[in-house]
Every structure is written in structure tokens, then in C-alpha cells.
Amino acid sequence: MQDLTLALVVGGGPAGSSCAWKLASAGVRCLLIDKAEFPRDKICGGVLSSRAAELLTNSGMISTAELDRLTEKTHRTLSLWNRDELLSTYTSDNHPIRIISRMGFDNFLLEKAASSGTEVITGETVVSIDSSIIRTSSGRSIRYSFLVGADGCNSFVRKTCFGRSGRKTGIGLECFLPLSEVNMSDGLHIHFRYLPYGYIWAFPGREKICIGAGVVGSKVSPPDVASALKGFLETRGISASKYVMKAASIPSLSLHKSMGAGQIFLAGDAAGLVDQVSGEGIGHAIESGFLIADAIISGGDRKTMLIRANKGCFGTVRQSEFYRHLLFSRLTVRLAMRKLKESETFSRAYWNLISGSQSYNNMFLRLLTRSG
Numbered sequence: 398m399q400d401l402t403l404a405l406v407v408g409g410g411p412a413g414s415s416c417a418w419k420l421a422s423a424g425v426r427c428l429l430i431d432k433a434e435f436p437r438d439k440i441c442g443g444v445l446s447s448r449a450a451e452l453l454t455n456s457g458m459i460s461t462a463e464l465d466r467l468t469e470k471t472h473r474t475l476s477l478w479n480r481d482e483l484l485s486t487y488t489s490d491n492h493p494i495r496i497i498s499r500m501g502f503d504n505f506l507l508e509k510a511a512s513s514g515t516e517v518i519t520g521e522t523v524v525s526i527d528s529s530i531i532r533t534s535s536g537r538s539i540r541y542s543f544l545v546g547a548d549g550c551n552s553f554v555r556k557t558c559f560g561r562s563g564r565k566t567g568i569g570l571e572c573f574l575p576l577s578e579v580n581m582s583d584g585l586h587i588h589f590r591y592l593p594y595g596y597i598w599a600f601p602g603r604e605k606i607c608i609g610a611g612v613v614g615s616k617v618s619p620p621d622v623a624s625a626l627k628g629f630l631e632t633r634g635i636s637a638s639k640y641v642m643k644a645a646s647i648p649s650l651s652l653h654k655s656m657g658a659g660q661i662f663l664a665g666d667a668a669g670l671v672d673q674v675s676g677e678g679i680g681h682a683i684e685s686g687f688l689i690a691d692a693i694i695s696g697g698d699r700k701t702m703l704i705r706a707n708k709g710c711f712g713t714v715r716q717s718e719f720y721r722h723l724l725f726s727r728l729t730v731r732l733a734m735r736k737l738k739e740s741e742t743f744s745r746a747y748w749n750l751i752s753g754s755q756s757y758n759n760m761f762l763r764l765l766t767r768s769g
């Protein structure tokens with residue numbers, strides 16, 4: 398058995414890599430294990446909010462030039478739709494939203510973690526966790542001082558150490574089409590009301606456009622999500638059967654209140670840190686990874702970590718659990734659509750939310766005081 402005093406990070410997505418990078422950069426002995434061989438793909442719309450971009454560049458994990466190289470396209474324009482009726486098109490002067498390819502982006506972040514001194518093992522699955530020891534699919538046993546579960550929506554660490562992962566009714570389904578196949582104006586497109594508590598998106602990258610459908614905290618079944626997406630494509634003369642549809646679950650109403658306990662921490666999707674309106678999770682994964690690293694560096698200070706998380710990623714997701722009803726519930730959805738159509742204030746507010754430049758509480762207060 399390897400007998401090391403170390404921080405063991407399970408998962409090499411944005412949460413795990415950012416945590417490991419910060420730990421190793423501070424001189425903490427760190428080992429990261431991922432079951433996949435990298436580069437690996439991740440089902441995702443590829444939207445990187447400006448807040449997520451700033452977290453990466455302000456921390457020094459990656460430079461702006463490196464981020465620019467990873468960016469397929471930068472968007473400033475968002476069109477919001479009530480099914481197929483255009484409500485508004487908003488163009489932002491600041492806080493651009495980037496489209497990245499998860500394959501290259503996640504691989505780059507993992508390389509950054511490795512170059513900061515993290516030992517990285519890929520192609521091995523963590524299969525058991527007992528008091529301070531994990532075992533992997535190759536039979537390796539590793540003793541840890543701190544364990545970080547950054548192992549995604551179906552987190553093994555969370556299930557094993559804290560029981561079931563809460564409600565998991567969220568699902569996303571998407572396909573990538575050549576841009577030439579699609580007749581849509583440039584910019585990001587969000588179509589509400591094809592699905593309750595969810596939307597259909599179209600996010601253009603450099604050569605392809607990601608079109609997908611997602612719901613969180615909704616009773617809609619996966620086949621219903623698939624048929625909504627097929628209907629959307631077919632209305633636009635696109636044969637859905639020509640393209641590979643890939644689905645993945647999205648954490649839904651499953652925040653872990655303390656992001657773990659004792660020496661075990663949960664980051665990113667494993668902690669349920671996905672916005673329940675927009676489905677954004679990359680920025681929250683990175684932020685939680687950094688916060689957990691700081692807690693471990695300071696010897697396990699969970700209290701400060703939670704105070705900071707409440708002001709940041711954790712607070713945002715909790716607010717989104719509340720505000721999603723204003724946008725999606727049967728009682729308010731028509732009013733919300735009307736407001737988005739009538740006033741640019743509302744489409745700007747939506748942009749500010751998805752770019753991460755404004756919190757839900759701030760947005761709501763401003764809307765209340767402005768819209769009268």
C-alpha cells in the first residue's frame with residue numbers, strides 16, 4: 398500500500414483539475430485519479446461564462462492567451478425565444494461568453510494540474526472507499542489525508558460516503574451539426590417553453606453548432622426531452638436521425654449542504670453545483686475546486702470555505718433553485734415571456750446571469766425597482 402500523507406482528488410474534470418492545480422501549486426502533495434483516459438469528451442454545450450474565464454485567468458491557472466487559444470468562438474449576442482416566437486435579441490458590450498470544446502479544455506486543465514506537481518493517474522476507477530483508504534480498479538490501495546470527490550454528477554465518492562446523491566431528475570441531450578446545415582442568425586439562442594423547467598439551446602462554435610435540450614427539477618422523462626429536441630430540429634428542416642444524440646444527467650436540486658464533511662470534500666457536479674436555471678456548471682466546478690484547495694491548504698478549514706462558497710457558487714445555485722420558478726412555473730411563465738419581449742432590461746438581466754456577472758438576488762432587486 399502506498400502510505401502517503403496526501404490530498405487525493407477523484408475526477409479530472411474542471412473541479413478536480415482546478416483543485417489539484419491549486420493544491421500542488423501551494424506545495425501540497427496531491428494525487429488525482431480519473432477513470433477515463435485523457436483527452437476525454439464530456440457531454441456539454443461548451444458555454445464558458447465570463448465569470449468562469451476570470452476565475453481561471455485571475456488565479457493564474459491559465460493565461461488569457463491560453464484561454465483564447467482554447468476558445469472556439471466568443472459571443473456577445475443572445476436571442477431569447479418563446480418556442481419559435483422571437484422575444485428579444487440582446488447584444489452585450491461586456492462580459493462575453495466563450496464556446497470551448499470540452500475535450501481540449503478539460504485536457505488542458507488536467508495538464509496544468511500535472512505541470513504544477515500533481516501526480517495524475519488516468520484510466521483507473523476508484524471502486525471502494527474505507528476509512529482513509531481508497532482502492533482502484535487496478536487493485537491499487539492509497540491512503541489519503543484529504544479526499545476530494547470531483548467525480549461528476551453520479552459521484553461515487555458522494556454515494557459511498559454520504560448516501561444517495563439527492564434528486565437527479567436533470568437531463569441534457571445534444572448533438573453537433575455543421576454550421577452550414579443550420580439556418581440561424583449568429584449568437585446564442587435559447588428557446589423556452591419547448592419543455593417545462595428547461596429549454597432548447599443552439600450554441601455556435603467555430604465549425605459546428607451544438608443544439609441541445611435540457612431540464613432540471615422537472616418531471617419530464619428522457620424520451621420527452623428527446624422528442625422535444627427532434628421536433629425542434631425537424632421544424633427547421635433538419636433530420637434528427639442524421640446526427641448522434643448524446644445524453645447525460647445534470648445535478649438537479651441536489652446541493653450537498655456542507656460540500657462534504659470532515660476530511661472529505663465534494664466539488665462541482667458531485668456537490669450538486671449546477672445552476673438550476675441555466676444549467677451552467679463549469680464555473681461553479683472551478684470555483685468550488687479552488688475553495689476546497691484553500692480549505693485543505695489551511696489544514697481543513699471548512700467554516701471559511703462555506704462562508705466563501707455561500708457568497709459565490711453555493712449561494713448562486715441556491716438562489717437559482719428559488720428563482721427558477723419565476724421563469725419556468727406554469728403560473729408565471731407567460732408573464733416572464735411577456736417581460737422578456739417588452740423590455741430589454743429583462744434580456745440584459747438574463748445575459749448577466751448566464752455570463753456570471755450578476756447574482757440572482759441583485760438582478761431581482763434591480764428588476765423590481767426598475768420595472769415598476
Ligand SMILES: Cc1cc2nc3c(=O)[nH]c(=O)nc-3n(C[C@H](O)[C@H](O)[C@H](O)COP(=O)(O)OP(=O)(O)OC[C@H]3O[C@@H](n4cnc5c(N)ncnc54)[C@H](O)[C@@H]3O)c2cc1C
Nearest residue numbers: 408410411412432442443444523548549569665666678679
Ligand atoms: C448536456 C449538458 C450540457 C451542459 N452544458 C454546459 C454548458 O454549456 N456550460 C456549463 O458551464 N456547464 C454545462 N453543463 C454542466 C457541466 O458539464 C458540468 O457542470 C461540469 O462538467 C462539472 O464539472 P466536474 O469537474 O464537477 O465534473 P465532470 O466534468 O463530470 O468530471 C468528472 C470526472 O470524474 C471522473 N470519474 C467519475 N467517476 C469516477 C471514479 N469512480 N473514479 C475515477 N474517476 C471518476 C470522470 O471520468 C470525469 O472525468 C452541461 C451538462 C450537460 C449534461
